[in-house]
């Protein structure tokens with residue numbers, strides 16, 4: 001009988017020839033598919049890149065059934081591989097998916113190996129243990145030195161699979177959007193309290209801190225009425241001037257200043273920042289509901305200024321899940337950008353923008369400049385663009401962009417104008 005653990009690997013292998021595989025290398029996604037018949041033509045780009053230096057490549061896909069455990073297995077596997085692979089091996093993130101099928105994404109790693117360390121790599125793969133089943137394949141160059149053949153390894157959890165014949169790798173058309181888009185909803189971005197809460201509840205046994213966070217959560221049964229006073233959210237990348245502006249707004253308007261994640265989550269933040277996206281993002285999502293509860297209380301008495309809120313949670317999550325150029329993001333109007341229906345809506349969301357050079361100057365002046373950021377400028381430039389674009393595409397409420405390059409006082413006056421126009425303060 002097929003064990004529960006092996007069911008997913010069986011289904012993945014049976015969908016083999018419908019699946020597309022994607023390898024992330026140097027900020028680009030390389031796609032390939034596999035087919036039973038040998039065909040002419042060029043090998044997919046990733047294999048052409050590897051062909052000059054390597055005889056053999058490997059892929060490992062984590063095929064767990066429980067998404068919280070699988071998310072952690074994926075990271076566990078990365079640590080094991082980076083800790084044990086010989087220096088000649090280079091590890092890249094990999095995914096496999098069924099085009100246009102939501103939730104079909106499976107994550108793993110792809111690496112190439114030089115022949116000197118092959119015995120060592122194969123011994124590692126034979127003895128590799130992981131909390132979830134891992135589908136291991138190797139790819140070897142055919143005799144013609146052009147085509148590559150895929151072999152499925154008879155690993156413990158795949159023994160029940162009827163071993164297919166060898167497959168050949170062929171190029172595949174890139175999908176319309178980055179494959180991660182298929183799994184963003186309720187894996188990277190949560191659209192209800194319940195969805196995010198469920199993830200943290202499930203973590204309780206493996207991450208004791210998750211229990212402490214769950215205890216701080218508001219009781220959802222108590223529906224709050226809309227605050228009487230305006231609620232103004234200030235958003236923007238790090239060092240765009242949120243702290244400076246929110247403090248001035250608080251003083252000028254006699255408002256209360258809140259933030260998301262709220263202060264009460266501060267002791268747990270670093271802990272959750274070390275977790276895989278599913279768990280980390282659920283933590284930040286829940287932070288917004290705690291802040292919403294505080295807004296509900298304070299907003300009955302005074303105007304409320306909020307330093308970061310749901311736009312930050314969603315924009316960073318989307319821009320991290322999706323790599324590469326802006327065109328890889330889900331299209332404007334996609335359901336991915338919608339506001340959670342059960343989360344308190346602010347009156348106004350202001351999005352501060354400054355040009356990248358000025359932002360870097362401010363980061364340096366603040367003493368938190370990161371040299372690694374400058375080294376990876378290209379990569380980060382794309383990341384920054386994706387975050388900014390995701391901010392702009394979120395609706396229900398949408399944000400209003402304000403150029404925060406002028407002096408702090410000019411920015412304050414500009415935002416006060418917007419607030420007075422919208423909130424009659």
Ligand SMILES: Nc1ncnc2c1ncn2[C@@H]1O[C@H](COP(=O)(O)OP(=O)(O)O)[C@@H](O)[C@H]1O
Pocket residue numbers: 236237238239240241242243244245362363365366404405406407408409411
């Ligand atoms: N409008 C502005 N013009 C020049 N410098 C600014 C302006 N607003 C903030 N700064 C400075 O830039 C740095 C980052 O500002 P901060 O308010 O801490 O940003 P954030 O909270 O968005 O990270 C600080 O050193 C701050 O004094």
Ligand SMILES: Nc1ccn([C@@H]2O[C@H](COP(=O)(O)OP(=O)(O)O)[C@@H](O)[C@H]2O)c(=O)n1
Pocket residue numbers: 237238239260261284285287288308309310312313314316317
């Ligand atoms: N409401 C929020 C606030 C921050 N975050 C996350 O926190 C990170 C930004 O935090 P930060 O420490 O740079 O924030 P600031 O210091 O700029 O306020 C991003 O990676 C966001 O994903 C979030 O998800 N939701």
